[in-house]
Amino acid sequence: MIHFISKRLKHSLVLLFLASVVCFTLVVSAPGNVAVLIAELRGAVATPGYVEQVAEEIGLNKPLLMRYVDWLGDAVRGDFGISYRTGQDVSADLANRMFVTGILIAGSAAIATLISLALGFLGAFWPYKLPDRVSRGLALLGASTPTFFVGALMIYAFSVTFQLLPSFGFAGPKSWILPWLTVAVLPAAVLSRVVRVGLEEAMASPFVLTAKSKGLGRTAILFREALPNITPLFINALGTQVGLMTATAIIVEPLFAWQGLGDYFLAGVRFRDFMVVQACLLIFLTFFIVVNLIVDLAVLLTDPRIRRQWS
Template structure:
């Protein structure tokens, strides 16, 4: 097990290095002169000498390898550069927004898990019934509607017509309900089918048939015997949907006026602020890599086959 975990950690470290190279290349290959942009932020009528001074200050005349090493060392210390638009340091601005995106994605994941297990269990407990058909329809609709459309429907129904929830901001728990539902509905629909199909396959295996022959109820077999068998598949699918929710935050945050990392990323794209885009991409890629690492480790602990492989490695 330790050998497999060490291999996963090594692979994650390699991917992190490649991610930093990709983010660094983004700014290096961006059109225009970075020194001119920064010099004009400091002085609208920047002279040639001021531009040269900025180039020396930022090390833009150094070889690319040296520039990458300096940038990576600064990034590890939390210094992600200066925004072209505001002239402020990106690190503190990004740190102040991380918790917003984290709460959005974590809350959406919890909502997706609760709803997916609910729909999946209803279908598995009552196969072929009206309840099973209803869960299939809900899953189909949830997987077919884009997040911005779901968010618009929720805002119109729950906020405008019924006046039950606030339409924007992150002032309290009530303000997070619609964003969590918006970002978590599509993953919940996909995961519900994973639960439903996985439980159906598990109930057709010999151990489930034997338990049924001994007089155990269908519900007891599902919860005690079938559910652990779908854990590796569910964890893998949850990891994939978690990555999709991080991307979905780019749509959900502006829709509900949430000031998170995704909103900052969109502002950077809009104003061609490449340093901000670079920092946000670094956060997104790092979160993807860490999430996949946690999924791999979770699958090792939930899958006996992987545990045996780790013991023999």
Template sequence: MLTLIARRTLLALAMILAASALTFALIAAAPGNVAALIAERTAGPSASAELVQSIADDLGLNDPLPVRYGRWLSDSVAGDFGGSLRTGKPILEEFAERAPVTGLLLVCGGAIALIMSLTIGMLGAISNGGKIDSLLRALSLAGASTPNFFVAALLVMLFSVTLGWLPAFAGSSAASWIMPCLTIALFPCSVLSRVVRVNLQEIMSRPFATTGFAMGYTRLGVLTREALPNIAVPYLTTFGAQFTLMIIGSIVVETVFAMKGIGAFFIEAIRFRDFISMQATLLSFIMFFVFVNLFVDIICLLIDPRIRRQSNA
């Protein structure tokens, strides 16, 4: 078991390394001169070429790309992401201030997606081709096809502008978090509900489910006792993938609802051509993707011995 976990961890670190190199190369190839931007914000539009060259030499921007990448990676591993060109503050400090907002958004959205997807999938499986199943299938398809920004706009128009029930912008009150959490949870909830429904339908056709009916269990009883535990691995795997994608959704949601999270910080970095902040934010996204999926893989290894046997084969 420990060997499998160590192997998965090393693979995750290799993926982070490869993705970070690709990200650094893409940002380095983007149009714009970091030294010129810093000089312009330091000395104004009349910044001299000598000042630009001096800043480039101090930052090592004239060094070969592999050297620059190695220096940036070593500093990042040490926790030094540099300073934001827009605010002048250390990026790690910016992350510390904004991470709780994004973290709470993801946790609440993930909890809503988890509960609602299991509920919708179970109701569809109980209905099994009935009107409720057809309605829930249509709603799931609509939810999976609707972009976050459109959902956010509809919720604001309905609950803030028309009904006046909820504030249009996220703040310190619990009510202000309802619409952002619902918005970011809609897509993963829709996808996961279909995963639950399809896997339950497949499980219910197996012999042990038929045995459950023969023992006198109702359809709900067979679903909860026999079928639901058997979809744990595919459900957790899909949930992990959808949860990591929620960090991309947070970029839109935080911007629409004026939330001061990491997603909004990334948009601000793009708008102000803050390449240093863009690199650091993309690296944090990559680490989030990889480590969440690594955690899910480890959980699946622990709960399903079949995966351990396949990995050892």
């Protein structure tokens, strides 16, 4: 078990290093002259002399490898530089925005988990009957509908038509509900099929016959026997969906006027603020890698077969 954990930690560190290389390479490979852009954003005339001064000031004249080492060393210390557009510390902006995105992902993951378990158990309790068909249809609809369209429908239904919930802003739990639901629809649809198929396979296993011979009903078998068997599979699928929620945040945050990492990343891309783009990309990739590491450890704890393999 210790060997498994150390091996996964080593793999995660390698992936983090590769992620930093990818982030740095993508940004420095972008077309255009960053020094000219910064000079124009400062309101100055982009004369050759001033452009050279700006390039020297922000270290663009250094060799590429040295620039990467300097940037990575600063990033490890939590220093992501100064925004080209606003002149403010990127790390300070990230600290404020990470809380907003964290609330969005955590709430959406919780809702997606509850909905998927409910739909999955609904279908497994009445297999191939009307409840199962309804849950299948809802899962197919949720997985096929684009997230931005789901958000627009949520706003029209709950904010415009019924005026039950606010449609924009980060002003407390009531304003979090619509963004949570918007992000949760797609993961809930995917995870509900994971639960339904997993339970169906578990109910066809020999241990179910043993449980039935002991007089257990279908509900007790589903919760006491089948659910523990699909837990590692569900955790794996949930981890993937939580990682993908970072991409969904880029769409949902501007839609509901949330000033999170997704909105910050889009602003950086729009204004070619490369320091912001680098920082956001690195955080997104780091989050995805850390989530996968946590998922692997959780699966190790919940699956005795893997524990025996690495014991």
